[in-house]
Amino acid sequence: MALRQEDLSAEQLEHQRARDRSWAQAQRDLADPELRRYLEESIRGLDAKRPAPLLTREEFLAQTTVSDE
Numbered sequence: 752m753a754l755r756q757e758d759l760s761a762e763q764l765e766h767q768r769a770r771d772r773s774w775a776q777a778q779r780d781l782a783d784p785e786l787r788r789y790l791e792e793s794i795r796g797l798d799a800k801r802p803a804p805l806l807t808r809e810e811f812l813a814q815t816t817v818s819d820e
Contacts, residue, residue, distance in 0.1 A: 759767060780786050806814070 756764060756767065781790075
């Protein structure tokens with residue numbers, strides 16, 4: 752893996768720029784108090800839910816449909 756941008760191919764450089772844009776947008780989004788509050792409430796809601804019940808192998812397979820492919 753390249754360590755310097757000069758070592759990146761054009762495709763790799765575009766991917767890196769896209770990641771940089773995504774990271775910058777995420778930082779802006781997290782700075783928005785309303786969006787941050789919504790995200791934190793959503794996470795608390797997920798944390799408060801009971802975990803899904805564990806299934807035995809047989810129970811899992813009974814709930815799984817076989818693909819026609």
